[in-house]
Amino acid sequence: MINLKVSPEISLVDEPVKIQVSGLQPCQKITLRAWLKDERGKIFHSQAFYVSDMEGNVDLENSPATGGDYDGVCPMGLFWALKPSVPFLRLIKRDVIGSPFHIHLELYSHLEFNPFPKNPPATTVCIERWYASPGVQRLPIRHGRIRGALFIPPGKGPFPGVIDLFGGVGGLIEFRSSLLASHGFASLALAYFGYDDLPKTLDHVDLKYFEEAVHFLTNHPKVSGAGVGVIGVSKGAEIALAMACFVPQVMATICINGAISVTGQNLSYGNLKVRGIPYQSEKAIITYSGAFECARIYGDPTDPENQESRLPIEKAGSPIMFLVGENDQIYDSVLYGKLGKARAEKYGKKDVYLRCYPGAGHLLEPPGSPLCPVSLNVLSGMPLMWGGELVGHCKAQEVSWRETLNFFRTNIPCSQQNKL
Structure with a gap:
C-alpha cells in the first residue's frame, strides 16, 4: 500500500516540511505534485519526478528529483516551485490571521507530464501553512x-x-x-x-x-x-x-x-x-x-x-x-x-x-x-x-x-x- 507521509501537517509557512513515500515498487517512477488555491481563487502548482529506492521508498531529504520543476535533492522544492496557472501572478497571503494556505500534495504512481492531471492521484495529503502562530x-x-x-x-x-x-x-x-x-x-x-x-x-x-x-x-x-x-x-x-x-x-x-x-x-x-x-x-x-x-x-x-x-x-x-x-x-x-x-x-x-x-x-x-x-x-x-x-x-x-x-x-x- 502506497503511503504519503507529510510532517508536520500544520505549521508556520517558514518552517520546513518532511515528505516521505513508502510502499512503492523498487525503482518505481512517480510524480509528486503540489497545488493551492489563493484567496482570489487562483491556482498555484508544482510537480517533480522521483524514482524509489530498492526498498520502495522516496524521502525528499535524500532522494533527488529527476525532472519536473526542479532537479536534484531539494526537500522543499515542491513549495519553492509553486507557480501561477495564470501568467504574472504573485502569491501573497492577505488574511494572515484567520486562515492558512491549504496545500494539496498528490502522488501519482507513474510519470505524469500533464500539470493538471485528469486521472486521480494514488494518494493525497492536505496540509496547513499558517502565517501566524496561535495567540498572535x-x-x-x-x-x-x-x-x-x-x-x-x-x-x-x-x-x-x-x-x-x-x-x-x-x-x-x-x-x-x-x-x-x-x-x-x-x-x-x-x-x-x-x-x-x-x-x-x-x-x-x-x-x-x-x-x-x-x-x-x-x-x-x-x-x-x-x-x-x-x-x-x-x-x-x-x-x-x-x-x-x-x-x-x-x-x-x-x-x-x-x-x-x-x-x-x-x-x-x-x-x-x-x-x-x-x-x-x-x-x-x-x-x-x-x-x-x-x-x-x-x-x-x-x-x-x-x-x-x-x-x-x-x-x-x-x-x-x-x-x-x-x-x-x-x-x-x-x-x-x-x-x-x-x-x-x-x-x-x-x-x-x-x-x-x-x-x-x-x-x-x-x-x-x-x-x-x-x-x-x-x-x-x-x-x-x-x-x-x-x-x-x-x-x-x-x-x-x-x-x-x-x-x-x-x-x-x-x-x-x-x-x-
Missing part, C-alpha cells in the same frame, strides 16, 4: 496619520518592536509582520500610500510620517520602548535607510534590495529636503516575455550630480544590514550595498553589514515562499522582472530569514525578562 494578535492601526496593522506576540511582553515596510506596490502587506510576531517581535506593518485614506500614489516621501510611526510603536504598552528595528524591501528599504540616518530611536535596520540614495520622489524631514534622482524609464528593458527589467532606471549613484541625493549612512547611530540578491533585476543591489558599506567605513562606521546571495532575486521573502521571478505591478499595470533562480533564491530566503531574526534579537533593546 492583529490590531488595525489608525493613529494620527499612521495607517497599518500591529501584530503582537502571545504573552505579557514587552516585546522588541519592528516597523515593516514594503515597496512600490503600495497598500498594506502583512505576511512578514505576522511571522515576525510569531517569533516574538511586536511588528507594525506600515502602509504609506495606496491604502485607506493615504495618498493613492507616492508623490513625495515625508520622513516625519515614519518618525510618527516610530514614536507610536515605542510608546505602545506591549513594546519595549528604548527603540525599534526597521525592515524594508525595495522602496521600503530606501525609506528604512533614511529612517536609520535621521530618526534616533531606530536601533537596527535591515535593507532588502534597495537603493542607498533617494530615488524618484523627493524626501523631506522637517526643513531638510533631499532631491530624488529622477527615474530614467527609457532605460527599462523589455524581455522576451513582455516583462520589464528596471535595474538601469534609477540613475548612477556615483555621478557627482547625484551626490546630494546619497543618504548619509555615516550618521546612523545603530547597525545596518544590507540583504542583497545578486540576481536582482529591479535594482543593482550589489552595487548599492557595496557603496553603502564603503561610505560607512570611510567615515569610521563599522557596524554596517553586507550579505550577498548568489542566484537570489529582488523579492527575498521568508522561507517557504515560492520564487516569484516576474509578476504584475498593480500600480503601473506592467509585469516586472524580479529575478532569481529557484534553488539559489529559496536557499537565500532561508539564510536571510535566520540572519534577520538574529540581527533584530541582538540589536533591538528589550527588557531582560523578555529578551529573546
